[in-house]
Amino acid sequence: xxxxxxxxxxxxxxxxxxxxxxxxxxxxxxxxxxxxxxxxxxxxxxxxxxxxxxxxxxxxxxxxxxxxxxxxxxxxxxxxxxxxxxxxxxxxxxxxxxxxxxxxxxxxxxxxxxxxxxxxxxxxxxxxxxxxxxxxxxxxxxxxxxxxxxxxxxxxxxxxxxxxxxxxxxxxxxxxxxxxxxxxxxxxxxxxxxxxxxxxxxxxxxxxxxxxxxxxxxxxxxxxxxxxxxxxxxxxxxxxxxxxxxxxxxxxxxxxxxxxxxxxxxxxxxxxxxxxxxxxxxxxxxxxxxxxxxxxxxxxxxxxxxxxxxxxxxxxxxxxxxxxxxxxxxxxxxxxxxxxxxxxxxxxxxxxxxxxxxxxxxxxxxxxxxxxxxxxxxxxxxxxxxxxxxxxxxxxxxxxxxxxxxxxxxxxxxxxxxxxxxxxxxxxxxxxxxxxxxxxxxxxxxxxxxxxxxxxxxxxxxxxxxxxxxxxxxxxxxxxxxxxxxxxxxxxxxxxxxxxxxxxxxxxxxxxxxxxxxxxxxxxxxxxxxxxxxxxxxxxxxxxxxxxxxxxxxxxxxxxxxxxxxxxxxxxxxxxxxxxxxxxxxxxxxxxxxxxxxxxxxxxxxxxxxxxxxxxxxxxxxxxxxxxxxxxxxxxxxxxxxxxxxxxxxxxxxxxxxxxxxxxxxxxxxxxxxxxxxxxxxxxxxxxxxxxxxx
Amino acid sequence: xxxxxxxxxxxxxxxxxxxxxxxxxxxxxxxxxxxxxxxxxxxxxxxxxxxxxxxxxxxxxxxxxxxxxxxxxxxxxxxxxxxxxxxxxxxxxxxxxxxxxxxxxxxxxxxxxxxxxxxxxxxxxxxxxxxxxxxxxxxxxxxxxxxxxxxxxxxxxxxxxxxxxxxxxx
Ligand code: SF4
Ligand code: SF4
Numbered sequence: 001x002x003x004x005x006x007x008x009x010x011x012x013x014x015x016x017x018x019x020x021x022x023x024x025x026x027x028x029x030x031x032x033x034x035x036x037x038x039x040x041x042x043x044x045x046x047x048x049x050x051x052x053x054x055x056x057x058x059x060x061x062x063x064x065x066x067x068x069x070x071x072x073x074x075x076x077x078x079x080x081x082x083x084x085x086x087x088x089x090x091x092x093x094x095x096x097x098x099x100x101x102x103x104x105x106x107x108x109x110x111x112x113x114x115x116x117x118x119x120x121x122x123x124x125x126x127x128x129x130x131x132x133x134x135x136x137x138x139x140x141x142x143x144x145x146x147x148x149x150x151x152x153x154x155x156x157x158x159x160x161x162x163x164x165x166x167x168x169x170x171x172x173x174x175x176x177x178x179x180x181x182x183x184x185x186x187x188x189x190x191x192x193x194x195x196x197x198x199x200x201x202x203x204x205x206x207x208x209x210x211x212x213x214x215x216x217x218x219x220x221x222x223x224x225x226x227x228x229x230x231x232x233x234x235x236x237x238x239x240x241x242x243x244x245x246x247x248x249x250x251x252x253x254x255x256x257x258x259x260x261x262x263x264x265x266x267x268x269x270x271x272x273x274x275x276x277x278x279x280x281x282x283x284x285x286x287x288x289x290x291x292x293x294x295x296x297x298x299x300x301x302x303x304x305x306x307x308x309x310x311x312x313x314x315x316x317x318x319x320x321x322x323x324x325x326x327x328x329x330x331x332x333x334x335x336x337x338x339x340x341x342x343x344x345x346x347x348x349x350x351x352x353x354x355x356x357x358x359x360x361x362x363x364x365x366x367x368x369x370x371x372x373x374x375x376x377x378x379x380x381x382x383x384x385x386x387x388x389x390x391x392x393x394x395x396x397x398x399x400x401x402x403x404x405x406x407x408x409x410x411x412x413x414x415x416x417x418x419x420x421x422x423x424x425x426x427x428x429x430x431x432x433x434x435x436x437x438x439x440x441x442x443x444x445x446x447x448x449x450x451x452x453x454x455x456x457x458x459x460x461x462x463x464x465x466x467x468x469x470x471x472x473x474x475x476x477x478x479x480x481x482x483x484x485x486x487x488x489x490x491x492x493x494x495x496x497x498x499x500x501x502x503x504x505x506x507x508x509x510x511x512x513x514x515x516x517x518x519x520x521x522x523x524x525x526x527x528x529x530x531x532x533x534x535x536x537x538x539x540x541x542x543x544x545x546x547x548x549x550x551x552x553x554x555x556x557x558x559x560x561x562x563x564x565x566x567x568x569x570x571x572x573x574x575x576x577x578x579x580x581x582x583x584x585x586x587x588x589x590x591x592x593x594x595x596x597x598x599x600x601x602x603x604x605x606x607x608x609x610x611x612x613x614x615x616x617x618x619x620x621x622x623x624x625x626x627x628x629x630x631x632x633x634x635x636x637x638x639x640x641x642x643x644x645x646x647x648x649x650x651x652x653x654x655x656x657x658x659x660x661x662x663x664x665x666x667x668x669x670x671x672x673x674x675x676x677x678x679x680x681x682x683x684x685x686x687x688x689x690x691x692x693x694x695x
Numbered sequence: 696x697x698x699x700x701x702x703x704x705x706x707x708x709x710x711x712x713x714x715x716x717x718x719x720x721x722x723x724x725x726x727x728x729x730x731x732x733x734x735x736x737x738x739x740x741x742x743x744x745x746x747x748x749x750x751x752x753x754x755x756x757x758x759x760x761x762x763x764x765x766x767x768x769x770x771x772x773x774x775x776x777x778x779x780x781x782x783x784x785x786x787x788x789x790x791x792x793x794x795x796x797x798x799x800x801x802x803x804x805x806x807x808x809x810x811x812x813x814x815x816x817x818x819x820x821x822x823x824x825x826x827x828x829x830x831x832x833x834x835x836x837x838x839x840x841x842x843x844x845x846x847x848x849x850x851x852x853x854x855x856x857x858x859x860x861x862x863x864x865x
Binding site: 031040046171172176199203205591638 | 721726
């Protein structure tokens with residue numbers, strides 16, 4: 001019999017609502033959920049999900065390593081054996097080093113509440129998520145200005161009249177809903193400006209593209225603010241009502257003229273002035289997108305702050321066509337939201353200091369909910385602040401995600417126990433001691449998701465087919481482990497229905513309500529707060545803080561002077577990014593996605609390439625202070641002469657993943673260990689490299 | 696394209712290749728072969744701005760189909776009701792005459808099966824009242840499927856309405 005099942009994709013972290021047609025336990029089709037108007041279809045990753053279903057290159061059963069780390073020698077074991085082994089090893093190690101010696105990292109997902117429960121139950125303060133590496137500084141920056149994280153705000157693309165993107169590659173990072181919302185706005189006449197050292201597909205689809213010197217976005221923004229303030233282009237009423245520290249900003253940006261910015265950014269002063277005026281004409285329906293996955297430099301937090309401040313000057317925060325604060329169940333008039341397992345009472349931890357110094361002296365204002373993942377390798381290698389012995393890497397691969405691959409490799413090799421939960425053999429997984437394979441999202445049901453937004457909703461992922469291999473959902477794995485470690489009581493469930501009922505206990509929504517559309521909407525109309533008086537900024541002052549109490553109270557300035565960026569003539573700045581075919585470092589071995597984009601290339605400006613005697617398609621060597629690799633050159637006029645670009649996520653060294661094995665170069669191999677010490681993000685676009693013909 | 700047409704709206708296409716991947720997944724197309732193909736030009740500079748455009752190229756389901764005429768064992772057939780051209784897999788002997796005969800070499804080689812395969816516009820889906828997999832998967836509705844007359848009506852209507860909106864009656 002044919003069935004249409006509404007569920008949530010997980011080929012990337014966006015989790016689009018999809019409709020899956022199933023017949024005789026086989027997937028017939030995967031399309032967008034028709035009950036969500038902007039879900040007109042699926043991205044190629046969603047379309048390629050079936051390529052994983054019966055892929056023999058997946059992790060097909062629990063495994064225990066038998067040879068040296070990374071040797072590819074494994075013993076297939078039962079779930080009981082794998083779980084007993086993991087729990088026994090943990091008990092042994094914790095007896096000696098305490099449970100603080102365990103670090104848990106993951107890609108934030110529907111099970112995160114249960115992950116955090118597990119960590120609290122075993123008594124370790126050490127958690128970090130993939131978000132910290134991707135957008136730690138965006139998160140911190142947003143909190144310094146408006147008190148919300150980047151995850152608690154979003155852009156009202158469809159009503160925007162001018163959208164300014166700084167490397168934010170909307171059409172290649174591809175959230176289906178956002179993509180369509182922006183395309184619809186463009187069809188209605190919205191203008192899109194792309195600022196990027198490289199022409200992405202988004203840039204090629206924009207109305208105007210500005211090629212900027214890599215790393216100088218902050219200079220552009222200071223000049224834009226300069227023009228906006230000098231020409232009184234800002235929303236005076238809004239600024240007077242909501243902004244703290246406007247005078248300080250005015251005085252600060254006074255010296256940063258468009259002419260000054262021209263020499264720094266390479267963008268003509270007249271274009272900067274024009275952009276400021278054009279944006280202002282569209283206000284408040286303007287989005288200066290705060291972005292991620294681009295422009296990660298050591299001063300990133302100040303760049304992201306400048307973007308939020310530009311929105312504030314346009315009066316666009318909590319304005320249709322601008323940025324909005326996501327609303328939850330209480331805003332929709334409900335008494336309570338989803339009940340969390342991690343909010344139970346847990347025994348006090350014997351050690352509350354974290355491995356990464358997040359929320360402490362090292363990183364006082366980075367978000368402890370995500371940690372500072374970039375610190376993991378050095379914390380392990382230097383045993384600072386204490387020895388780390390165990391890593392739970394749950395569907396996240398820190399080896400290829402952080403800078404300085406060799407350092408990460410040394411750190412992983414130093415650990416006593418690596419427990420990995422993965423779909424296929426990723427970098428960290430192939431070094432693990434034990435692999436607890438997770439079922440694919442099409443094969444498992446997960447805890448419900450609270451989808452905050454203008455129209456908050458609760459969303460559900462439900463299994464569409466039975467697991468093709470001996471794999472399990474993570475909520476089951478974590479409970480099994482916890483039980484074996486003597487803390488099973490914090491996991492009061494047996495089945496997924498128990499979890500759903502627990503989550504919904506205070507909301508009064510029966511689970512049957514998810515059958516019809518896959519989600520339950522909590523509000524039929526978009527919830528906007530009153531721009532004159534009703535915006536609840538979560539800063540100490542309740543206002544938009546240009547002068548940030550969060551920064552200043554922790555000894556950081558709100559407006560440090562701009563530091564000019566030098567790139568020696570014989571070097572390039574390596575910038576990295578994504579394509580639509582792949583999610584981080586996870587999908588390169590997928591049957592269809594591997595065929596679509598099998599390896600990365602090095603984008604290099606045609607004039608620089610000519611001077612170096614490099615021809616299109618030739619192999620080149622790229623080298624930084626940290627590492628080097630060989631890669632094919634893509635010679636083009638679509639990139640700034642000072643930059644070279646490569647896609648993130650390639651150069652896999654896991655022989656089990658045969659399609660992606662040794663295809664391209666891992667950016668992690670080249671990236672220097674530098675970071676934004678205030679915001680907490682690694683500065684993944686800051687590394688200087690040399691490029692030459694490979695011999 | 697038989698009685699049908701797939702139209703690519705280049706303004707909406709973002710070259711994501713979902714159409715291609717969905718086609719491969721639905722039709723179990725082996726590595727290296729592509730039934731429906733999205734062809735992308737650019738980005739390249741036009742009047743100082745980078746621009747790109749794209750066109751989806753499935754099989755055209757020709758009226759007097761070269762592939763069908765070339766097949767020595769009559770494995771390629773044309774449906775009476777809507778003119779779709781398809782290969783009867785069980786009759787194909789793998790001689791590749793269709794691939795050579797088609798002016799655009801659109802039939803593909805299935806190395807696993809040792810047979811030719813080609814886009815049949817997902818006639819099984821069409822018979823169920825659905826659009827071809829490529830069109831259904833396209834996340835931006837850049838691909839539109841329909842009969843030529845219907846697409847033409849729709850496009851003219853949209854254009855006409857946009858003119859009327861711009862110059863409303865006084
Ligand atoms: S395969 Fe070529 S010749 Fe045959 S119907 Fe298609 S386009 Fe025409
Ligand atoms: S799926 Fe749609 S948007 Fe993507 S490449 Fe194909 S036609 Fe273009």
